[in-house]
Amino acid sequence: MGKGYLCFVLHAHLPFVRHPEDENFLEERWLYEAITETYIPLIDAFDELVEENIPFRLTISLSPPLITMLTDGLLQERYLRHLNKLIELAEKETVRTRDTVFHPTAVMYRDRLYRIRYLFAEKYHRNLVSAFKKLQDCGRLEVITCAGTHGFLPLLIHQPEAVRAQVGAAVDLYANHFGHKPLGLWLPECAYTYGVDNILKEFDIKYFFTDTHGVLYASHRPKYGIYAPIFCRTGVAVFGRDIESSKQVWSSNEGYPGDYDYREYYRDIGHDLEYGYIAPYIHPDGIRVNTGIKYFRVTGKDCEKQPYCRENALSKADIHAGNFLFNREHQIAHLNSLMDREPIIVAPYDAELFGHWWFEGPDWLKQVLRKAHYDFPGIETITPHDYLKKYPCNQVATPCPSTWGNNGYNEVWLCRENDWIYRHLHIMAEKMTELVDANTYPGGLKQRAIKQAARELLLAQSSDWAFIMYTGTMVEYAIRRTKQHVQNFLRLYDQIKNNNIDEGFLGHLEYRNNIFPDININYYQSAPGQVYSATG
Amino acid sequence: MIVSFTWVLVGALILALLTIFLWSARNKQKKPVPRHVPIAAREEYAEELAIPVIFPPQPAAKPEMPVIPWNYGKDRITLMVRDPNWIFAYWEISAAKQQEFSNQYGHNAWNNSRSVLRVYDVTGVEDFNGTNANDFTDISIHEHVDSWHIDVARPNSSFCVDLGRLFPDGTFITLLRSNIVKTPSMDVSNLFDEEWMWIEGIYRTLNQMYLGSSPAVSKEFGRDMGLIPVNVSSPGLGNRKN
Numbered sequence: 001m002g003k004g005y006l007c008f009v010l011h012a013h014l015p016f017v018r019h020p021e022d023e024n025f026l027e028e029r030w031l032y033e034a035i036t037e038t039y040i041p042l043i044d045a046f047d048e049l050v051e052e053n054i055p056f057r058l059t060i061s062l063s064p065p066l067i068t069m070l071t072d073g074l075l076q077e078r079y080l081r082h083l084n085k086l087i088e089l090a091e092k093e094t095v096r097t098r099d100t101v102f103h104p105t106a107v108m109y110r111d112r113l114y115r116i117r118y119l120f121a122e123k124y125h126r127n128l129v130s131a132f133k134k135l136q137d138c139g140r141l142e143v144i145t146c147a148g149t150h151g152f153l154p155l156l157i158h159q160p161e162a163v164r165a166q167v168g169a170a171v172d173l174y175a176n177h178f179g180h181k182p183l184g185l186w187l188p189e190c191a192y193t194y195g196v197d198n199i200l201k202e203f204d205i206k207y208f209f210t211d212t213h214g215v216l217y218a219s220h221r222p223k224y225g226i227y228a229p230i231f232c233r234t235g236v237a238v239f240g241r242d243i244e245s246s247k248q249v250w251s252s253n254e255g256y257p258g259d260y261d262y263r264e265y266y267r268d269i270g271h272d273l274e275y276g277y278i279a280p281y282i283h284p285d286g287i288r289v290n291t292g293i294k295y296f297r298v299t300g301k302d303c304e305k306q307p308y309c310r311e312n313a314l315s316k317a318d319i320h321a322g323n324f325l326f327n328r329e330h331q332i333a334h335l336n337s338l339m340d341r342e343p344i345i346v347a348p349y350d351a352e353l354f355g356h357w358w359f360e361g362p363d364w365l366k367q368v369l370r371k372a373h374y375d376f377p378g379i380e381t382i383t384p385h386d387y388l389k390k391y392p393c394n395q396v397a398t399p400c401p402s403t404w405g406n407n408g409y410n411e412v413w414l415c416r417e418n419d420w421i422y423r424h425l426h427i428m429a430e431k432m433t434e435l436v437d438a439n440t441y442p443g444g445l446k447q448r449a450i451k452q453a454a455r456e457l458l459l460a461q462s463s464d465w466a467f468i469m470y471t472g473t474m475v476e477y478a479i480r481r482t483k484q485h486v487q488n489f490l491r492l493y494d495q496i497k498n499n500n501i502d503e504g505f506l507g508h509l510e511y512r513n514n515i516f517p518d519i520n521i522n523y524y525q526s527a528p529g530q531v532y533s534a535t536g
Numbered sequence: 537m538i539v540s541f542t543w544v545l546v547g548a549l550i551l552a553l554l555t556i557f558l559w560s561a562r563n564k565q566k567k568p569v570p571r572h573v574p575i576a577a578r579e580e581y582a583e584e585l586a587i588p589v590i591f592p593p594q595p596a597a598k599p600e601m602p603v604i605p606w607n608y609g610k611d612r613i614t615l616m617v618r619d620p621n622w623i624f625a626y627w628e629i630s631a632a633k634q635q636e637f638s639n640q641y642g643h644n645a646w647n648n649s650r651s652v653l654r655v656y657d658v659t660g661v662e663d664f665n666g667t668n669a670n671d672f673t674d675i676s677i678h679e680h681v682d683s684w685h686i687d688v689a690r691p692n693s694s695f696c697v698d699l700g701r702l703f704p705d706g707t708f709i710t711l712l713r714s715n716i717v718k719t720p721s722m723d724v725s726n727l728f729d730e731e732w733m734w735i736e737g738i739y740r741t742l743n744q745m746y747l748g749s750s751p752a753v754s755k756e757f758g759r760d761m762g763l764i765p766v767n768v769s770s771p772g773l774g775n776r777k778n
Contacts, residue, residue: 155616158715193617194718219725231733393734401617401720409619409720419683422616423626427608476598483602490604 004332005344005382006372007239008365009209011186012039012351013063013150015464015481016515020074024284027477031069032082035128037292038355038362039070040116043124043131045366050140056369057381059142060132060351061186063150064173065462067129068515071177076126083120086291087113089281093269093293096277101307102295108310109293129177136178142383145174146186149515151461152413154193154401155422162429162461163199165523169458169516171203176518183385184208188463189413190241190348190404197232197399207237207384209348210399213408215240217400227335227343229388230397238399239384244331245347248324256324257358260298261316263308265357267296294359317360321367325376332378344387418469421460424486428457429524431493436524439496449501451519452509453492459513460485488513613699615714620691620722625653626683627699627712637701637711649701651677654708655686658716659693666698666710674702691722 014034019025042060049056062070069075090110097106124131135141147153148166156162167185174182184207185200192210200208207229215226215238222230226240249255256262270282270291282289296305297313328345335343354361372379388394405412414422435450442450460482468478488509495501613627638646656669677684677699688695697714 158614158717193720217721217724219721220727220729220731221725223730235733393732396731396733397725401718407619410617411619411622414616414618414624416685419624419626419685422614423606423628423683424604426614427610427612480601483604486604487602 002332002336003342003378003380004328004335005342005387006245006328006379007059007344007346007382007384007387009059009061009186009346009348009384010042010351010354011061011063011146011348012066013061013146013188014066014069014352015462016065016068016149016459016513018069018072018075018512018514020512023078026283026287026289027474028075028078029082029289031075032079033290033292034352034356035070035079035120036083036086036113036116037359038352039128040119041355041362042351042365043128043135044115044119045362046135046140047131049366049369050135050138052370054370054373056140056373057142057383057386058140058369059144059184059383061144061146061184062129062132063146063186063188064148064170065150065515067145067173067177070128072514080117080121080126083113083117085281087117089278089291090293097295105295105308105310106293133178142183142385143178144182144184144186145170147188148173149458149462150188150464151458152188152191152410152463152466153196154191154403154410155414156425156429156461157193157195159426159429159433160195160199161433161524161526162425162457163196164202164527165432165454166458166461167199167203167205168523169454169519171205172518172520173516189467190214190402191410191413191463192238192399192403193401194398197234197236197238200236201234205236206388207239209239209241209346209384211402211404211408212241212243212246214238214399214402215397217402218397219400220395220397222397223395224339224341224343227339227345228341228391229344229384229394230399231394232399233396237384237388237394239344239346241348241404242345245324245328245345246349248327249347249349249353256320256364257353257361258298259316259320260300261309261312262298263294263313263359264296264298264305265294265359267294267305269293269295313360314363317364318367321364321371322375324364324368325371325379328379329376341391344382346384412470413463413466415470417472417475418466421466421469421482424482425457425461428460428486428489431489432457432524433526435493435496436521437526445501445503445506446496446499447521448510449492449496449506450521452506452513453489453496454519454521454524455513455516456485456489456492456509458519459515460489485513611712613697613712613714615695615697615717617717617719618685620719621687621689623686623688623695623697623717623719624683625686625697625699625714628682629699629711633711637709641709645703646701649703649709651679651681652700652702652708653677653684653686654698654700654710655688656696656698657688657690657693658696659690659718661694664696664716666713669696674708688719691719694718 014030017025017027017030019028046058087110090106090113093106094103094110097103120126120128132141132143136143148169151163151166153163153166156166170185171181181204183205185205187196187208187210190209190211192208192214197208212226215222215230218230222228226242229237229239231237247255249257268290270278271288275286278288278291279286281291295308297308299306331345332343354365358364369381372381402408403410403412432454435453439446439450465478465482468474491505492509607628609630610628611630611633613625616624618624634646653675654672655675656664656672658664658669661668661670675684675686686697694716696716698710699712700708700710702708
């Protein structure tokens with residue numbers, strides 16, 4: 001029986017939610033929850049496999065805002081404080097639930113949180129990026145990154161300088177942390193359009209991913225569909241997302257995460273318990289938030305939720321891991337009957353799906369990687385770069401502009417709720433290029449101001465704000481962040497133009513929005529004749 | 537006596553209404569609303585522990601929303617792609633531009649003409665100059681509107697948009713011309729020729745190989761087209777960032 005390759009890709013990203021001005025900023029909890037529920041459990045799972053000598057390969061994309069936040073001293077300190085609070089709550093829970101059916105779960109949470117604190121504070125010395133780096137250095141992970149602040153590139157590309165800065169800032173930040181340039185780049189929201197690959201090429205990026213139709217609808221028609229990469233004319237490779245393996249994990253209806261034995265996401269004691277009891281562990285303003293302690297399982301639709309049973313959930317994760325590989329084995333056998341080379345099945349997911357949303361996700365993934373090694377000789381895990389080394393000759397085709405958002409194109413990031421942001425983002429990019437062109441070798445204060453203007457522009461471009469406006473939850477925060485960065489940028493622009501830079505204001509912004517400390521503003525230099533043709 | 541009693545009654549009624557109003561307003565401030573009301577858990581735990589009820593404090597007042605300009609005093613129109621069927625344009629016309637128009641066509645010209653978006657199909661057109669489009673459609677635009685979602689319903693096609701003034705005699709004067717965009721495809725390509733690229737070590741292009749096409753395999757994949765989910769978003773999409 002022929003062999004095939006399974007290419008897992010996890011994309012880890014959170015918007016830059018560092019708020020030094022407020023000790024209890026609500027949105028900072030997104031980071032804390034993701035560290036506790038996703039990043040540390042994933043690292044722990046990978047470490048376990050390394051100790052077992054299982055030669056798995058997996059690609060993970062860490063976005064620059066996430067890398068910045070995970071290595072930020074203030075946020076590390078705050079996370080530890082948050083975690084200690086959570087441990088205190090978990091201890092109380094073991095007392096409160098004594099002699100109830102919930103007690104074993106409460107004990108599980110308490111033990112788990114102690115372990116997470118040990119891993120975070122002692123094993124990894126608070127730096128999770130170095131934990132990922134270690135896994136890359138020992139040959140298990142291929143760590144890549146995504147565009148600067150997760151900017152939605154297709155709606156910025158008519159100003160190539162803006163996209164160049166998004167990509168360049170990310171590549172530089174990655175190189176600072178990992179010691180070399182990234183091999184691949186995750187396009188934020190899997191969003192590709194004509195011209196994006198030209199800029200990736202400038203930075204020596206070897207590959208990126210698109211959604212299924214990005215490759216399937218490419219022109220000319222790809223011979224192997226999505227089961228082999230294609231080359232853009234620039235020579236950058238494109239890997240298309242596999243539909244079947246995606247659906248099994250992603251789909252809220254038929255996917256594994258909806259199984260009745262798995263933990264229910266929406267029943268959190270932060271919302272469920274009496275205010276007086278839970279108050280010290282939610283937001284000080286009384287806003288109820290998730291604590292991560294949840295006692296129920298999915299149970300079923302429209303029925304009373306039943307208590308969570310960890311053993312049942314883990315054995316289900318084990319069954320699902322076997323099922324996933326069984327299906328891949330059949331898929332590969334079928335593909336081998338059609339193809340004259342070994343197929344690659346590309347399975348990309350949001351990293352935060354694992355653990356945060358699907359609590360048992362990291363256990364499932366660990367079991368898949370373990371079983372693939374022991375029980376499925378026809379399946380080998382691989383990274384895109386390894387596959388390209390194996391198959392350096394690929395079909396040339398132009399990918400179809402696409403995203404992995406609702407309906408597959410740009411409607412999530414360009415709809416009536418958020419279309420107003422682009423008139424600001426575009427003029428900012430234009431003004432940014434004007435500033436850089438007019439100040440070839442700025443010094444001192446002016447250089448600092450131009451760099452900060454670039455940071456404000458990049459932060460305003462984060463696709464998360466448009467996404468949140470589209471979904472309709474936490475909208476005010478997204479609008480505020482967008483407007484705040486626009487306002488900061490415009491003030492800096494005026495001050496630079498008028499040569500009256502307010503150092504106090506500048507210093508304040510440098511302290512607050514400290515992403516990309518070494519940003520190279522030359523990426524914004526105008527490059528005439530580089531407008532990418534959209535006439536096809 | 538009766539009159540004053542009526543007044544008391546009316547006063548009480550107003551007070552009651554006010555209380556209800558304030559109460560509901562206060563409830564509205566509690567954010568975020570949990571998606572599922574956790575009745576079972578609340579009953580179970582609350583009775584066991586009998587903790588005195590404490591009301592949450594009022595959320596602290598948020599700082600004012602930053603104020604940013606809407607217009608930047610720059611003449612511009614930008615065209616963007618939303619999906620295979622829709623494109624979007626936004627624009628800005630400065631007072632100077634309007635003045636320039638009046639100077640050139642007479643001071644009544646602005647009022648005698650109406651604002652129109654002219655959407656050109658420029659698929660396959662090289663160096664579009666305003667007269668060599670495949671075809672165009674006019675959309676009447678209200679004077680104060682400065683963006684438009686355009687239903688072109690043409691995948692895999694290129695477009696350019698002019699914002700201009702249309703006179704009753706049919707004369708169209710362009711004020712602003714957009715960039716050109718191309719809508720994505722909604723289907724597999726009908727082009728079967730294959731071109732292959734060999735990249736050594738990896739990605740220095742050495743040569744390009746042209747091989748014969750293999751329709752058998754392509755058809756096999758074509759058959760799977762029905763599997764493409766229309767909704768490709770992730771299940772956690774609406775929740776993952778909460």
